[in-house]
Amino acid sequence: xxxxxxxxxxxxxELSNGREGVRFSHINDTFRDIMGEISIDAxxxxxxxxxxxxxxxxxxxxxxxxxxxxSYGVDNGPVPLGSCTMKYxxxxxxxxxxxxxLAFIHPLQPEESIQGLLKALYDLQxxxxxxxxxxxxxxxxxxxxxxxxxxxxxxxxYHEIKDQIGVKDEILIPDSAHGTNPASAIMGGFKAIEIPxxxxxxxxxxxxxxxxxxxxxxxxxxxxNTLGLxxxxxxxxxxxxxxKDGLLYYDGANLNGILGKVRPGDMxxxxxxxxxxxxxxxxxxxxxxxxxxxxxxxxxVVDGITLKDLIxxxxxxxxxxxxxxxxxxxxxxxxxxxxxxxxxxxQLLWTYVYILSLGPQGLKExxxxxxxxxxxxxKLMEKYRGYSIPYGRRFRKHEVVLSxxxxxxxxxxxxxxxxKGLLDVGFHAPTIYFPLIVKEALMTEFTEGETKENIExxxxxxxxxxxxxxxxxxxxxxxPKNTSVGRVNMVKANHPKTLIPTWRIKILREKGLIKxxx
Amino acid sequence: MAIDMGHAWIPxxxxxxxxxxxxxxxxxGVLDLYNDVPEEILISEDKWNSLNIGMKRPLDEIEVSExxxxxxxxxxxxxxxxxxxxxxxxxxxxxxxxxxLAERGEFLTAYTPYQAEINQGLMQTLFEYQSMMADLLDMDxxxxxxxxxxxxxxxxxxxxxRIKKKxxxxxxxxxxxxxxxxxxxxxxxxxxxxxxxxxxxxxGYLDIEDVKNKMxxxxxxxxxxxxxxxxxxxxxxxxxxxxxxxxxxxxxxVGVNPVSLMLYKPPGELDADIxxxxxxxxxxxLNFGGPYLGIFATKWKNELVxxxxxxxxxxxxxxxxxxxxxxxxxxREQHIRRSKATSNITTNSSLNAMIAAFYxxxxxxxxxxxxxxxxxxxxxxxxxxxxxIGLGSPLFTGEFFGDFVVDxxxxxxxIRKGMLKQGILLGIPLADYVEWATDSWGLxxxxxxxxxxxxxxxxxxxxxxM
Numbered sequence: 013x014x015x016x017x018x019x020x021x022x023x024x025x026e027l028s029n030g031r032e033g034v035r036f037s038h039i040n041d042t043f044r045d046i047m048g049e050i051s052i053d054a055x056x057x058x059x060x061x062x063x064x065x066x067x068x069x070x071x072x073x074x075x076x077x078x079x080x081x082x083s084y085g086v087d088n089g090p091v092p093l094g095s096c097t098m099k100y101x102x103x104x105x106x107x108x109x110x111x112x113x114l115a116f117i118h119p120l121q122p123e124e125s126i127q128g129l130l131k132a133l134y135d136l137q138x139x140x141x142x143x144x145x146x147x148x149x150x151x152x153x154x155x156x157x158x159x160x161x162x163x164x165x166x167x168x169x170y171h172e173i174k175d176q177i178g179v180k181d182e183i184l185i186p187d188s189a190h191g192t193n194p195a196s197a198i199m200g201g202f203k204a205i206e207i208p209x210x211x212x213x214x215x216x217x218x219x220x221x222x223x224x225x226x227x228x229x230x231x232x233x234x235x236x237n238t239l240g241l242x243x244x245x246x247x248x249x250x251x252x253x254x255x256k257d258g259l260l261y262y263d264g265a266n267l268n269g270i271l272g273k274v275r276p277g278d279m280x281x282x283x284x285x286x287x288x289x290x291x292x293x294x295x296x297x298x299x300x301x302x303x304x305x306x307x308x309x310x311x312x313v314v315d316g317i318t319l320k321d322l323i324x325x326x327x328x329x330x331x332x333x334x335x336x337x338x339x340x341x342x343x344x345x346x347x348x349x350x351x352x353x354x355x356x357x358x359q360l361l362w363t364y365v366y367i368l369s370l371g372p373q374g375l376k377e378x379x380x381x382x383x384x385x386x387x388x389x390x391k392l393m394e395k396y397r398g399y400s401i402p403y404g405r406r407f408r409k410h411e412v413v414l415s416x417x418x419x420x421x422x423x424x425x426x427x428x429x430x431x432k433g434l435l436d437v438g439f440h441a442p443t444i445y446f447p448l449i450v451k452e453a454l455m456t457e458f459t460e461g462e463t464k465e466n467i468e469x470x471x472x473x474x475x476x477x478x479x480x481x482x483x484x485x486x487x488x489x490x491x492p493k494n495t496s497v498g499r500v501n502m503v504k505a506n507h508p509k510t511l512i513p514t515w516r517i518k519i520l521r522e523k524g525l526i527k528x529x530x
Numbered sequence: 531m532a533i534d535m536g537h538a539w540i541p542x543x544x545x546x547x548x549x550x551x552x553x554x555x556x557x558x559g560v561l562d563l564y565n566d567v568p569e570e571i572l573i574s575e576d577k578w579n580s581l582n583i584g585m586k587r588p589l590d591e592i593e594v595s596e597x598x599x600x601x602x603x604x605x606x607x608x609x610x611x612x613x614x615x616x617x618x619x620x621x622x623x624x625x626x627x628x629x630x631l632a633e634r635g636e637f638l639t640a641y642t643p644y645q646a647e648i649n650q651g652l653m654q655t656l657f658e659y660q661s662m663m664a665d666l667l668d669m670d671x672x673x674x675x676x677x678x679x680x681x682x683x684x685x686x687x688x689x690x691x692r693i694k695k696k697x698x699x700x701x702x703x704x705x706x707x708x709x710x711x712x713x714x715x716x717x718x719x720x721x722x723x724x725x726x727x728x729x730x731x732x733x734g735y736l737d738i739e740d741v742k743n744k745m746x747x748x749x750x751x752x753x754x755x756x757x758x759x760x761x762x763x764x765x766x767x768x769x770x771x772x773x774x775x776x777x778x779x780x781x782x783x784v785g786v787n788p789v790s791l792m793l794y795k796p797p798g799e800l801d802a803d804i805x806x807x808x809x810x811x812x813x814x815x816l817n818f819g820g821p822y823l824g825i826f827a828t829k830w831k832n833e834l835v836x837x838x839x840x841x842x843x844x845x846x847x848x849x850x851x852x853x854x855x856x857x858x859x860x861x862r863e864q865h866i867r868r869s870k871a872t873s874n875i876t877t878n879s880s881l882n883a884m885i886a887a888f889y890x891x892x893x894x895x896x897x898x899x900x901x902x903x904x905x906x907x908x909x910x911x912x913x914x915x916x917x918x919i920g921l922g923s924p925l926f927t928g929e930f931f932g933d934f935v936v937d938x939x940x941x942x943x944x945i946r947k948g949m950l951k952q953g954i955l956l957g958i959p960l961a962d963y964v965e966w967a968t969d970s971w972g973l974x975x976x977x978x979x980x981x982x983x984x985x986x987x988x989x990x991x992x993x994x995x996m
Binding site: 016021023024025028031032033034036037039040042043044046047050052053055056057058059060061062063064065066067069072073075076077078079080081082083084085086087088091093096098099100101102104106108110111112113114115116117118119120121122125126127128129131132138139142143145154155156157158160161165168190191192194195196197198199200201202204241242244246247270272273274275278279287289293295296297298299300301302303304324342347348349350351352353354355356357358359361364365367368369370371372373374375376377378380381383384385387388390391406407409431432435440441443444446460461462463464490492495496497498499500501502504505506510511512513514515516517518526527529530 | 537539540541542543547548550551552554555556557560562563564565566567568570571572573575578579580581582583584585586587588589590591593594595597598600601602603604605606607608609610613615617618619621624625627629630631632633634635636637638639640641642643644645646647648649650651652654655656657658660661662664665666668670671672674675677678679680681684688706708709711712714715716718719720764766768769791792793794795796799815816817818819820821822830832835836841842843844845846847848849850852854855856858859860863864865866867868869871873874875876877878879880881882884887888890891892893894895896897898900901903904906907908910911914929946947950955958978981982
């Protein structure tokens with residue numbers, strides 16, 4: 013039986029009562045005695061004090077503790093969001109990534125004073141290159157999408173240096189890809205060309221060949237794709253893309269399922285990004301921060317320049333003469349940086365701990381069990397006729413996309429309704445309505461972190477939902493009932509007349525002092 | 531792997547369970563599940579296990595801690611009160627309660643709240659972050675985070691180009707060089723040029739005439755860093771700059787240290803269209819560069835809100851008309867709009883935005899003002915005392931907050947090196963990072979973590995060194 017906490021918790025502004033939170037009252041007494049009052053030019057002074065809450069420490073702790081009780085993560089139960097790889101976040105990694113000995117290191121602290129950290133990060137660079145079968149990695153990008161942009165900018169630079177950017181203006185992307193791929197291609201100044209998926213879940217090879225041309229700057233592929241299927245003709249794709257001097261980009265969002273079995277480098281990819289917050293267990297924190305290192309092959313651009321020289325991000329190397337680890341910042345062939353300073357080092361240290369803990373054997377086990385979990389779930393779902401499994405009978409890898417279209421056609425109950433029925437028994441729902449090529453999609457990824465028992469319960473619940481929908485199709489529309497609120501009104505949330513993105517807009521709106529956005 | 535009970539983080543890796551599951555699936559072994567992978571690229575178990583990954587075998591938690599302790603202990607770790615360095619990331623005190631709340635598993639291990647009903651608390655927290663940040667900035671709409679201030683700047687420039695079409699962006703010549711590099715990376719593919727306007731080196735304030743001369747019709751936005759992170763100067767001409775930008779129909783983008791806004795005019799009062807900032811001072815560790823918190827905000831104007839990048843949480847109702855929260859205006863985002871999205875951002879810095887909310891809520895208006903004043907007092911006290919021993923600077927004499935430039939009259943790197951041996955991390959050798967500085971210039975920084983004794987101690991050491 014699941015009942016989520018349901019506190020009638022006010023907004024922090026409503027709690028404000030002029031009390032003191034953390035005691036900093038006297039920190040300026042000595043200085044005020046010496047220097048007098050602060051003198052700032054009247055033209056520069058803030059005119060109106062900000063309306064910030066003032067609440068005592070115990071009230072703040074209770075407020076956010078209650079709000080945390082109305083939240084749900086992997087610590088609470090299964091979060092089988094497809095393509096999100098919500099695995100267990102081991103606390104031993106949290107212990108070190110939140111250690112003061114890291115927290116206190118300033119980004120511009122001299123290299124010779126942080127040799128322990130640089131050695132660890134150097135090792136991590138090496139391990140990630142081995143895991144992916146690539147030659148060099150930068151740990152710089154702040155997230156997967158930023159890794160994609162980093163990769164796209166590298167592709168751009170490749171063609172610029174070869175003086176063919178005027179011609180090479182298209183990036184090919186399968187229609188099953190994550191939305192970030194086309195968005196990244198556009199941010200990198202390219203056109204995104206969509207390649208359809210064939211009935212067997214591979215890309216439509218004829219359509220691919222038709223789209224491929226002298227204008228092809230690169231091909232971004234997620235393999236296994238978002239259907240959980242391995243791209244069977246990856247080697248043919250590789251050959252054809254390279255023949256047109258396009259680069260092959262690997263979206264690492266789904267690496268978990270092939271870990272220890274097949275590596276992007278061995279498939280012929282030139283550039284790959286990894287999501288440390290997916291495959292390597294750093295937590296998602298309700299949306300971030302993550303980390304998205306990219307790795308490249310030592311591919312020649314022109315004489316004397318390889319892809320390594322193009323990467324927009326720092327790399328650590330060992331300086332033999334001085335006997336220390338140093339950082340090489342991007343050089344003249346690189347577009348520049350993507351974020352300030354080195355990278356998201358908390359996530360990097362987390363990954364360091366994770367890889368140390370598992371070793372190659374444990375990482376292989378991770379990949380295998382994630383695939384076993386997926387296919388076990390697929391098998392369990394076969395008996396339910398309310399759900400179909402589009403794109404054929406091949407074995408899935410890290411995830412599977414179910415379709416509740418049969419149930420929808422029969423009862424009118426949607427994938428969204430189904431997802432709320434899962435919430436009601438204390439399971440997080442899968443990713444719904446994605447990929448866009450599957451109707452009423454339920455994209456499900458348990459990862460290796462889920463127990464067999466929970467996978468069985470999850471499948472059983474999907475079966476119950478189907479039964480309920482047949483008996484009373486109206487009932488699922490009333491879900492969820494056991495979460496802290498009922499079904500959220502998305503129309504009102506987005507309607508120009510009722511849109512409230514901040515507390516101040518709420519107040520202005522109540523006073524009628526705000527215009528309606530178009 | 532010699533693990534009969536399976537690995538602790540992989541519950542179904544227990545041999546017996548795995549066998550049962552494989553039987554149910556109907557395959558002989560796990561390799562059968564990879565029968566669609568071309569054989570020539572499958573990696574053999576022997577080869578994989580021989581790769582240079584970790585220690586080439588799984589370590590238990592005790593072994594792991596030995597390796598990691600070693601990595602952490604082989605650094606010189608300066609206590610915040612022994613660090614006098616800023617330039618875009620500053621040592622601050624992080625209250626224990628903030629750290630506690632940041633590690634609540636329900637927040638830490640949650641995903642983006644795609645299922646609104648089960649993640650109301652998380653969304654309320656992000657909404658509170660957006661709201662408190664809006665008040666601090668005096669702006670109307672705040673997104674629930676970008677990666678860091680540098681990427682916020684890159685996104686702000688791309689946003690300006692969507693609204694005003696392509697052109698040039700004016701930026702101060704003393705912009706944080708890391709941010710400038712990032713802005714360049716984001717802009718270049720779109721043919722957006724960054725043009726620098728001059729800073730009067732004597733005062734540290736922007737040269738209004740130079741800006742006016744450069745305000746061609748193809749300028750789509752004017753950027754102000756406020757305070758300038760590599761000089762510490764708070765520009766007295768901030769408002770005038772905004773007026774010049776608006777006269778020429780360019781957008782005005784202001785990049786801030788949020789704490790400074792307790793004292794100085796916030797972006798709203800400067801009539802900024804877009805405000806960005808670095809949220810690291812609001813309860814985040816230095817962590818050798820990240821993760822930090824990119825602040826991104828706009829005024830309540832249709833074209834601005836619709837073109838804004840990033841996730842936004844809004845207040846609405848549930849089916850019983852109770853208050854409820856949801857992700858709003860998602861049609862701007864990549865998972866809906868794909869190639870037409872305002873940005874590719876997905877994973878952002880949500881947990882750090884929540885941490886900023888905990889921090890601001892705990893300190894409150896008065897506490898945050900105390901911290902801002904503490905930064906002002908300490909940096910001004912140190913500057914005054916340095917001047918007494920002839921270490922002023924004839925340059926950058928204007929109003930400053932936290933950081934300031936000192937001309938040490940000899941190679942600052944040597945002084946810095948000497949200080950390291952005394953257990954002090956002193957400042958940034960500016961000439962290593964920017965072309966407008968000379969070798970004798972150091973950028974020093976002071977915050978609330980330094981009490982008078984700490985400052986007098988470092989001043990004494992500097993005196994000895996000179």
